[in-house]
Amino acid sequence: MDFYVFLKYLAVMSLVTYLIRLIPMLLIKKQIKNKFIKSFLYYIPFSVLTVMTVPAVFYSTSSVISAVAAFAVAVALTFCGKKLVTVAVFSCIAVFAVETLMQFLA
Amino acid sequence: MKIKNAEFSSGLSAGLPICLGYLSVAFVFGIFAVESGLTPPEAILVSMFNLTSAGQFAAVPIIASLGPLTELILSQAVINMRYALMSVSLSQKFDSKINIFDRLLFAFCNTDEIFAVATSKKGTAGRSFMLGLIVLPYVGWTLGTVAGATAGNILPDQVISALGCAIYAMFIAIVLPEAKKSAPVRICVLISAILSCIFYFLPFLKGLSDGMRIIIVSVAVSIICAVIAPLKNDDKTEVCEVDK
Known part of the structure; x- marks a missing residue:
């Protein structure tokens, strides 16, 4: 493909994505006072994160079994009050361990 | 422009798990983009200028087949519309010193994960914290694409698989403590x-x-x-x- 043609596509794509993110951030700078909107915006991150995590987390590794292990480790460590990095790293290790074990058993 | 070191490093450490997750997702994207017909430099440019996983995965087949621009625009608008919502929410989280140039930069880096970490931070999010937060994820997203596009089959499958859960583990670690309270x-x-x-x-x-x-x-x-x-x-x- 001609590189200049590619650049045209790239420019269009990047511009659309950027404007979607930028316009609201430039237009709505003042602190919102409305109680309903404030409450709505308070719940949005929790809801968005949950929707992105469930059920996708169970398909995020090469086997549902190792993904369940990652999920369990993440939940357990979070309940023990561990930091984000710790939780993420140990979940990855859990996946690696379970998949290595599965290869031995298979 | 002043940068507070403590805030900056707290941003950096919050960005590390995001970076790990992005490395793996971008790695997969790099492989996908090259298999779809983009050259490695093109794949890397797409990542560097967009920073949106779902959007990029949807765009590559359209670009590679030289599909209609309207389809490209529509797909990006629909898939990325949630960022408009997140920008409103993130905008409320900024402290009063955040100026228009900061907004130009932070809007570009407003991904699901960066948004999630920034909005779940206690108190407000200042310039130093935000700068620290976006550095590693951006580097991870770019380097992951470089690696996937140029050397897709070097990493063992098990490592890629293990990295795949990092982002979700992080989401769980963000949501659960608040849900507990x-x-x-x-x-x-x-x-x-x-x-x-x-x-x-x-x-x-x-x-x-x-x-x-x-x-x-x-x-x-x-x-x-x-x-x-x-x-x-x-x-x-x-x-x-x-x-x-």
Whole structure:
């Protein structure tokens, strides 16, 4: 493909994505006072994160079994009050361990 | 422009798990883009200028086949519309010193994960914290694409598989502590999870893109929660603590 043609596509794509993110951030700078909107915006991150995590987390590794292990480790460590990095790293290790074990058993 | 070191490094460490997750997702994207017909430099440029995983995965086949620009625009608009919502929310989280140039930069880096970490931070998010937060994820996203596009088959499958869960583990670590403390957040999380599964598995509904599913479910659930459990004015978890 001609590189200049590619650049045209790239420019269009990047511009659309950027404007979607930028316009609201430039237009709505003042602190919102409305109680309903404030409450709505308070719940949005929790809801968005949950929707992105469930059920996708169970398909995020090469086997549902190792993904369940990652999920369990993440939940357990979070309940023990561990930091984000710790939780993420140990979940990855859990996946690696379970998949290595599965290869031995298979 | 002053940078507070403590804030910057707290941003950096919050960005590290995001970076790990991005490395793996971008790695997969790099492989996918080259297999779809982009050259490695093109794949890397797409990542460096967009920073949106679902959007990029949808765009590559359109670009590679020189599809209609309207389709490219529509797909990006639908998949990335949730960022408009997140930009409004993130905008409320910024402290008063954040200026227009900061906004130009932070808007570009407003991904699901960066948004999630920034908005779940205690208090407000300042320039130093935000700068620290975006550095590693951006580097991870770019380097992951470089690696995937140029050397896709070097890493063992097991390592890629293990990295795949990093982002979700992080999401769990963000959501659960708040859900533990607050009953309304628990309800919000529970309904979101149930609806998300319904949309994911049910015939007809499962044809929706991930972006649409995220918008529909999160807007519906957040409206319900805002109606049945609005924040009290003296609530410490309020989004806007800055105006008091």
